[in-house]
Structure formats: C-alpha cells, structure tokens
Amino acid sequence: LIAGRSEDxxxxxxxxxxxxxxxxxxSLDADERLLLVRLLGENFDYSALTExxxxxxxxxxxxxxxxxxxxxxxxxxxxxAVFILEDMEQVDRDEVLAKLPTFERLSLKRSLDFPEDxxxxxxxxxxxxxxxxxxxxxxxxxxxxxxxxPDEFYQIYVVDASYSVLGTIPLDKFIRAPRxxxxxxxxxxxxxxVDANEDQEEAARDFERYDLVEIGVVDESNRLVGVLxxxxxxxxxxxxxxxxxxxxxxxxxxxxxxxxxxTVRSRVPWLIVNLFSAVMVSMVIGLFNxxxxxxxxxxxLMPIVASMGGNAGTQTMTVTVRALSMRExxxxxxxxxxxxxxxxxxxxxxxxxxxxxxxxxxxxxNLQLGGVxxxxxxxxMAVAGTAGILIPLTLDKFKAxxxxxxxxxxxxxxxxxxxxxxxxxxxxxxxxx
Amino acid sequence: LIAGRSEDxxxxxxxxxxxxxxxxxxSLDADERLLLVRLLGENFDYSALTExxxxxxxxxxxxxxxxxxxxxxxxxxxxxAVFILEDMEQVDRDEVLAKLPTFERLSLKRSLDFPEDxxxxxxxxxxxxxxxxxxxxxxxxxxxxxxxxPDEFYQIYVVDASYSVLGTIPLDKFIRAPRxxxxxxxxxxxxxxVDANEDQEEAARDFERYDLVEIGVVDESNRLVGVLxxxxxxxxxxxxxxxxxxxxxxxxxxxxxxxxxxTVRSRVPWLIVNLFSAVMVSMVIGLFNxxxxxxxxxxxLMPIVASMGGNAGTQTMTVTVRALSMRExxxxxxxxxxxxxxxxxxxxxxxxxxxxxxxxxxxxxNLQLGGVxxxxxxxxMAVAGTAGILIPLTLDKFKAxxxxxxxxxxxxxxxxxxxxxxxxxxxxxxxxx
Numbered sequence: 001l002i003a004g005r006s007e008d009x010x011x012x013x014x015x016x017x018x019x020x021x022x023x024x025x026x027s028l029d030a031d032e033r034l035l036l037v038r039l040l041g042e043n044f045d046y047s048a049l050t051e052x053x054x055x056x057x058x059x060x061x062x063x064x065x066x067x068x069x070x071x072x073x074x075x076x077x078x079x080x081a082v083f084i085l086e087d088m089e090q091v092d093r094d095e096v097l098a099k100l101p102t103f104e105r106l107s108l109k110r111s112l113d114f115p116e117d118x119x120x121x122x123x124x125x126x127x128x129x130x131x132x133x134x135x136x137x138x139x140x141x142x143x144x145x146x147x148x149x150p151d152e153f154y155q156i157y158v159v160d161a162s163y164s165v166l167g168t169i170p171l172d173k174f175i176r177a178p179r180x181x182x183x184x185x186x187x188x189x190x191x192x193x194v195d196a197n198e199d200q201e202e203a204a205r206d207f208e209r210y211d212l213v214e215i216g217v218v219d220e221s222n223r224l225v226g227v228l229x230x231x232x233x234x235x236x237x238x239x240x241x242x243x244x245x246x247x248x249x250x251x252x253x254x255x256x257x258x259x260x261x262x263t264v265r266s267r268v269p270w271l272i273v274n275l276f277s278a279v280m281v282s283m284v285i286g287l288f289n290x291x292x293x294x295x296x297x298x299x300x301l302m303p304i305v306a307s308m309g310g311n312a313g314t315q316t317m318t319v320t321v322r323a324l325s326m327r328e329x330x331x332x333x334x335x336x337x338x339x340x341x342x343x344x345x346x347x348x349x350x351x352x353x354x355x356x357x358x359x360x361x362x363x364x365x366n367l368q369l370g371g372v373x374x375x376x377x378x379x380x381m382a383v384a385g386t387a388g389i390l391i392p393l394t395l396d397k398f399k400a401x402x403x404x405x406x407x408x409x410x411x412x413x414x415x416x417x418x419x420x421x422x423x424x425x426x427x428x429x430x431x432x433x
Numbered sequence: 434l435i436a437g438r439s440e441d442x443x444x445x446x447x448x449x450x451x452x453x454x455x456x457x458x459x460s461l462d463a464d465e466r467l468l469l470v471r472l473l474g475e476n477f478d479y480s481a482l483t484e485x486x487x488x489x490x491x492x493x494x495x496x497x498x499x500x501x502x503x504x505x506x507x508x509x510x511x512x513x514a515v516f517i518l519e520d521m522e523q524v525d526r527d528e529v530l531a532k533l534p535t536f537e538r539l540s541l542k543r544s545l546d547f548p549e550d551x552x553x554x555x556x557x558x559x560x561x562x563x564x565x566x567x568x569x570x571x572x573x574x575x576x577x578x579x580x581x582x583p584d585e586f587y588q589i590y591v592v593d594a595s596y597s598v599l600g601t602i603p604l605d606k607f608i609r610a611p612r613x614x615x616x617x618x619x620x621x622x623x624x625x626x627v628d629a630n631e632d633q634e635e636a637a638r639d640f641e642r643y644d645l646v647e648i649g650v651v652d653e654s655n656r657l658v659g660v661l662x663x664x665x666x667x668x669x670x671x672x673x674x675x676x677x678x679x680x681x682x683x684x685x686x687x688x689x690x691x692x693x694x695x696t697v698r699s700r701v702p703w704l705i706v707n708l709f710s711a712v713m714v715s716m717v718i719g720l721f722n723x724x725x726x727x728x729x730x731x732x733x734l735m736p737i738v739a740s741m742g743g744n745a746g747t748q749t750m751t752v753t754v755r756a757l758s759m760r761e762x763x764x765x766x767x768x769x770x771x772x773x774x775x776x777x778x779x780x781x782x783x784x785x786x787x788x789x790x791x792x793x794x795x796x797x798x799n800l801q802l803g804g805v806x807x808x809x810x811x812x813x814m815a816v817a818g819t820a821g822i823l824i825p826l827t828l829d830k831f832k833a834x835x836x837x838x839x840x841x842x843x844x845x846x847x848x849x850x851x852x853x854x855x856x857x858x859x860x861x862x863x864x865x866x
Contacts, residue, residue: 017643026761026766027763027765027766143608143609144609154587154604154646171604172585172586172587174608175576175608176576176582207667208668209450210450211664212664213646213663213664230646230663230667231645233667234666234670235641237670237671237674238670241671241674241678242674242755244674245677245755246751248681249748249751251748254752256761257769259773260777264780264781267745267748267777268781270744271744271748274741275737275741275788275789277740278737278740278741279789279792281736282734289729289733292725292729292733293726296726299718299725299735300722303711303718303736303848304708304712304714304715307707307710307714308707308711311683311707314682314683315682315684317682318678318681318682318684319679319682319684319689322678322679328459328689330460332460333459333460333690336690337689340693344693344697347697348701351697351701352708355705356712411740415736415740419736
C-alpha cells in the first residue's frame with residue numbers, strides 16, 4: 001500500500017479518529033511512518049501525534065521539516081500543540097513558533113512558560129467568558145453570532161472587567177433557563193479553580209473529587225487564562241497510575257515503542273542498585289561461611305525465609321505506596337494502617353512459621369531445624385510488615401517518590417534480616433560458631 | 434463533637450461535597466461512623482457512600498435499617514443507588530427495593546439485572562431523547578418546560594419511535610444553532626454507543642479513545658436505555674490501574690480500610706503460592722548439596738544470580754502486563770516487543786556478567802569463579818527477559834489475568850534457572866560432582 005499512492009491513502013485515513021491514526025502510526029516501522037506522514041502532506045492531522053508514544057512523536061518531529069510542523073500546529077487546539085511542542089529541542093521549537101501567526105505564537109509561548117506538567121501546559125486558552133450583567137438571552141445571541149469560539153465547551157465563565165472569575169454556569173443549566181434570567185442570578189459561585197502553575201496531578205484530583213468535566217485555570221493575579229477539560233485529565237490519571245506501576249518494578253518512564261537502547265538505559269540503573277543490594281546480602285551470608293560448611297541444609301533452606309519476607313514486604317509496601325500517591329492517608333488513617341500492617345505481619349509470620357517448620361521437620365527429619373526456620377520466619381515477616389510501611393512513609397517524608405526506591409529498600413531489608421536471622425539462630429542453636 | 438449535638442453536626446456537614454463527607458467517614462472509627470449517620474438522619478446524603486472504601490460501605494449498610502436505606506436511595510441518582518445496592522446481601526437488597534416507589538424500583542432492578550461491572554450497572558437511566566423532526570427552538574422550549582430532566586447532561590439524543598439512536602447533539606453545538614435549525618440536519622450521525630452488557634472497562638476505553646464526556650448505552654434490541662458519564666468512567670480508569678498494581682504485588686482487592694482479618698485473608702493465598710515456589714527452588718538447591726559442601730563460596734554467591742534475574746524478569750513482565758491490559762499489542766507491535774525484550778535481556782546479561790564477574794574475582798581472588806557466575810548471569814538474564822514476556826502472554830492467551838499470576842511464575846523461573854545454572858556450571862567446571 002505504501003508505494004506512493006497518496007490519494008488512496010488520504011481517502012482511507014480521512015474518516016479516522018485521531019486515535020485511530022495514532023494506532024496506525026504505532027504499528028508501522030519508523031521509515032514507513034515518515035513516508036505516510038509525507039504522503040499525506042496537508043491531509044495529515046497532527047492531533048494524531050498526541051495519541052502516540054513519546055518516542056515515536058519525538059522521532060517523527062525530528063525528521064519533519066520545521067515549516068511543515070508549523071503548518072500542522074496552526075490547525076491544532078493550543079493544548080495539543082503545546083503537548084507536541086514541549087518535547088522538541090529548544091531551537092527547533094523556537095523556529096516553529098516563529099513561523100506561526102502572532103496570536104497563536106503568543107498563546108503557545110505563554111503556555112510553554114508554565115512549568116512542565118503544570119495545569120498551564122495542559123490548558124485550552126479558548127473559553128467563553130461573559131459579564132454578570134448579561135441575560136441568558138443576550139448570551140445565547142452572542143454564542144450564536146460569534147464565530148471564533150472554542151470547539152468544545154461545557155461551561156460558561158462569568159468574569160469581571162479584570163477577568164477575575166465571579167461564577168460558572170454549566171451548559172445544561174444554562175440551556176434550561178428562560179431568556180430573561182440574569183446571568184448573575186443563576187451563576188454558580190461555589191468556585192473550583194486551579195492555579196496555572198499547579199501540577200496537573202493536583203488538578204486531576206480536583207476533577208475526580210468534584211466530578212467535574214471542565215475547570216477554569218487562573219494565573220498569579222487570579223485572572224482566568226484558560227480551561228482544563230476532562231479528556232486531558234483522563235490521560236493524566238492514566239499516566240499517573242502507569243508511572244506508579246512502572247516505578248515500583250524499576251522500569252523508568254518507558255513505552256513499548258522505545259528502542260532497545262533506550263530500554264537498556266532505562267533499566268540498567270535499577271539493576272545496578274539491585275546488584276549493590278545483592279552483593280551486600282551475599283556479604284551477610286559470607287559471615288556465616290563456617291556455619292554453612294558444617295550444615296549444608298542451611299544453604300538449601302535459607303532462600304525460603306528471604307523470599308517469603310520479600311513477598312510479604314512488597315505486599316505491604318504496594319498498599320502503602322498507592323495510598324500515599326492517592327493521598328488517602330491522614331494522621332488517623334495512617335496510625336490505623338501502621339498498626340494493621342504490623343499485626344498482619346506478625347500473624348502471617350506465625351502461620352507460615354508453622355507451615356515451613358512442619359515441612360522442614362518432615363523433609364530433614366530434624367525437629368530443631370524446623371523450629372529454627374519457623375522462628376526466623378516470624379521475625380522476618382514481622383520486619384517485612386514494618387519495613388513495608390515505614391520505608392515508603394520515610395521516603396515520602398523526605399519528599400522522594402516512594403514508588404521509585406521503596407522496592408529495593410524493602411527487599412534489601414527482608415533479605416538481610418531473613419538470611420541473618422536464619423543463619424544466626426541456627427548457628428547459636430546448633431552451636432556452630 | 435460526637436456527643437449528640439445533631440443540629441450542629443448537620444450545620445457543619447451541610448455545605449460539604451459528598452467526597453468530603455466520604456473523607457470524614459473514612460477517618461472515623463466504625464462506631465463513630467454509625468453514630469454520625471444516625472445523628473444526621475434525613476440530612477445524611479447517601480451519595481457520600483459512593484466515595485468511601487467498599488469495606489466501610491458494606492459495614493455501614495449492614496448496621497443501618499433497610500427502611501432508612503430505602504429512604505436514602507430514593508434521593509440518589511440511579512447509578513449511585515445501583516453502586517451502593519450491588520454490594521448488599523440479596524435479601525436486604527430486595528427489602529430495600531420493595532420499599533421504593535414503583536418507577537425507581539423497576540429502573541434499579543433493570544440496572545441490577547445487567548452483569549457486574551457492565552456498562553448497564555454504571556449507567557444513568559435519565560437522559561434527553563427527542564425526535565428528529567423537531568427544531569432547535571422546539572427542543573429548547575421542551576427543555577425549559579420539562580421539570581423531570583436529568584441533573585446533568587452533556588448531549589442530546591435523537592431517537593426514532595422505538596428509541597433507536599439516530600444521532601447525538603453535544604450541548605455546545607446545540608446552544609449555538611439558530612432556533613429554526615432542524616434537529617435532523619445538525620445531529621452527529623457518527624455514533625459511538627456501548628452495549629449495556631459490555632464490560633465497563635471496554636466502555637472506558639471508548640471514552641479515552643474518542644475523548645468523550647458522555648456515551649449512550651443500548652440494550653440487545655438497540656434501544657437507548659441509559660447514558661454513561663465521564664465521572665463514573667474516571668473512577669473505572671482509576672480502579673483498573675489500581676487493580677493491576679495490587680495484583681502484581683499479590684495483594685487482592687484490598688483497601689486501606691479493610692480489617693486485619695480481611696487483609697490476612699487477601700494476602701495469605703499469594704504467600705502460600707510463594708511458599709510452594711520457594712520450597713521447589715530450595716529442592717533445586719538441594720540437588721547440589723555435595724557441590725556446596727565442597728565450596729561454600731557458592732552458597733554465598735548464589736542469591737545474587739537469582740535476585741538479578743528476578744528483577745530483570747519483573748521489569749519485562751511489568752511492561753508486558755501493562756501493554757496487555759491497555760490493549761496496546763497487535764501482532765506487529767507484539768513481535769517487535771518480544772524481539773526487543775530478548776535483546777535487552779541478553780545485553781543486560783552481558784553487562785552484569787562482566788560486573789559481577791569482576792567483583793567475584795576480586796573478592797574471592799578466583800578468576801574461574803568469576804567466569805562461572807558471569808556465565809550463569811548471562812543465561813539467567815536472557816531467560817528472565819524471555820520468561821518476563823512469554824509468561825504474561827501465555828496467561829493472556831488462556832484468558833487468565835496476567836497481572837494475577839505472572840509475578841510468581843516469573844520469579845520461580847528465574848530462581849530455578851539462576852540457582853541451577855550457577856550451581857550446575859560451577860559443579861561441572863570445578864569437577865565437584
């Protein structure tokens with residue numbers, strides 16, 4: 001198909017939604033992608049680029065001439081354009097901006113001046129703002145008359161002369177009001193607004209909390225500068241959860257379309273940290289060299305204690321990390337959670353101490369060895385519960401993202417304690433030191 | 434405060450959003466919660482129950498008399514009422530339903546007849562449906578006149594006599610059209626609808642894909658029976674990601690407000706599976722009893738190989754599980770991902786083989802031992818990459834949720850291969866069998 005028949009391709013692609021075009025791009029190889037965009041030329045809708053993985057977007061943008069990109073940007077909503085431009089190199093971005101009409105250029109520049117991942121970066125700068133002294137009828141006439149309105153809007157903003165928000169009117173209420181109703185009398189003054197510098201994840205929480213579909217964005221001087229709509233926020237929510245999962249597993253900000261080299265680069269740092277941890281653990285075992293030499297069964301059994309502790313610790317840690325990232329923990333709930341996790345750790349410790357003690361006794365026909373491994377298990381499971389909750393909390397206190405580093409700390413603790421407790425107790429018990 | 438001063442409490446709670454009331458409930462203890470709801474009586478807004486953890490909701494519902502619950506349900510949107518009722522025991526639920534007015538009862542019953550987690554369960558049964566032969570003016574007059582309309586709506590549905598959807602009109606387009614415009618001429622016929630029996634996660638994907646805020650729900654005979662709105666879908670998206678994180682860590686469907694007993698119950702099954710796996714791994718080590726006896730350094734080093742493999746496997750697995758659950762893998766992208774992961778596994782294997790080989794050589798002053806551990810590392814990392822992608826894919830093929838079982842399979846494979854390869858190669862190399 002990609003043999004140059006551009007009209008055919010344009011005809012096929014025309015009716016597709018931008019997310020479908022994004023899908024097509026993602027399933028193609030790098031050179032086919034470029035060819036497709038080139039063949040489509042003016043028919044290529046740049047909003048499809050907001051629907052593909054970052055690596056694909058960056059790659060395509062590097063290949064395409066800046067003049068062509070500028071043409072594409074001009075046809076986009078400003079939030080989509082910002083989303084695409086923010087990944088570009090500074091020089092290329094400036095070149096593209098320079099080629100745009102003044103009004104678009106200024107509006108994009110202002111959005112790009114806000115910090116990365118802020119509400120200001122994601123906002124649409126088009127919105128409906130009316131004065132409080134209008135009536136519903138006047139407003140409807142204005143909406144019908146005015147050509148240059150946003151593509152989509154869910155509420156109307158009532159502002160004063162300095163663009164300070166006085167109230168909002170959702171469209172469904174507005175449409176049901178008689179023409180003579182005054183705007184001031186019907187507007188909702190229970191305002192939820194976000195600061196343009198605020199993190200988009202904070203804004204997402206407001207959307208969820210108050211079941212909103214649109215929210216006004218204000219600048220430092222409280223002027224309405226844009227609006228956030230729910231479709232962008234859905235993406236934010238998705239990314240946020242995705243980030244937690246990936247960070248917990250020690251995978252960086254990685255997509256399935258990343259190249260092999262990028263993937264290696266994103267994973268090696270975490271594996272290096274884990275190597276340090278593993279070597280440290282192995283040094284702990286090294287302390288018990290002589291003990292193991294006298295009783296090889298210990299080497300055979302020791303990974304069980306460590307592995308069970310690691311798993312129990314990870315369970316507690318995951319629950320804690322999620323609760324932290326969803327801001328579910330106030331003082332009271334936190335104290336309840338800590339108590340619960342310690343009790344659960346101790347309880348599970350006893351359950352699995354009995355189980356593994358029995359298995360060991362039967363397998364090695366050695367009741368005492370069963371007792372030793374059981375005791376080590378109780379200790380390690382209790383420690384696992386405690387570490388699983390205290391490590392993420394401590395990282396969070398020091399403003400580190402608990403999702404990044406908790407895993408390695410928790411498993412290091414459970415490995416060290418697991419091996420040390422088991423080998424140490426065995427050494428003392430059987431007098432092997 | 435909770436000393437019986439119900440008017441004061443009612444005054445304080447009155448202006449709060451339901452999510453704020455939910456927060457208050459979550460931070461109280463069980464008996465305080467019940468007391469609060471009782472004191473508030475008629476002033477308690479049951480929609481707050483949709484904002485609390487399931488365990489709290491179930492507990493409260495069990496304590497409250499069914500007559501009181503029925504009174505609370507009558508004031509709710511039907512999607513919120515369904516959400517609360519679906520967690521109740523069948524007998525209690527029937528009793529509550531029996532106490533409701535006929536119309537509400539039938540509408541709730543119909544929603545509850547749809548499968549759990551289906552679009553039918555989450556839908557609002559109130560919507561605006563108009564015939565195609567009306568004009569914009571007629572529709573506006575109808576909307577202004579009619580009292581019994583949904584609280585919130587974002588689009589208008591155009592239906593024929595049998596309630597089959599002909600088109601939709603978003604409110605922002607509608608409001609800008611002149612009164613004389615015919616509905617038929619302006620409606621959007623590019624329809625996105627979901628089946629009431631469809632899983633809510635599928636519906637969520639449609640919302641994301643097409644950036645929707647509202648979607649019509651149709652039954653088997655293609656009649657419009659309700660609408661899904663974005664605020665419910667945001668919750669679905671959140672839950673879905675949350676579920677993946679928790680399943681990967683071996684934590685069931687667990688909330689931070691679950692009791693200690695529920696928590697133990699949710700975690701023990703996974704720990705038992707892990708115990709089986711750990712005992713099996715320990716039996717593999719047991720095969721090399723004699724080898725370890727002759728060279729204790731092997732026991733000291735062996736956890737490093739297993740731990741690195743486990744981590745690398747988990748990285749690959751996590752990326753794969755997420756890609757599967759977000760339906761990002763078609764045939765072509767899948768093949769690319771498999772190739773990439775195998776190459777990454779091999780590559781990381783070589784990097785870390787060299788590192789650990791050097792460390793071992795220096796620590797034990799034994800170049801050959803360094804070579805052995807390096808070789809085992811390459812093998813285990815390559816296997817980890819392969820297992821990390823093939824295990825979730827296989828589970829997915831057999832219609833199992835890869836998030837549930839992948840972790841334990843992957844770490845079992847990397848543990849077994851890690852210990853076996855290291856001890857086996859060492860045994861052969863140093864002639865210790």
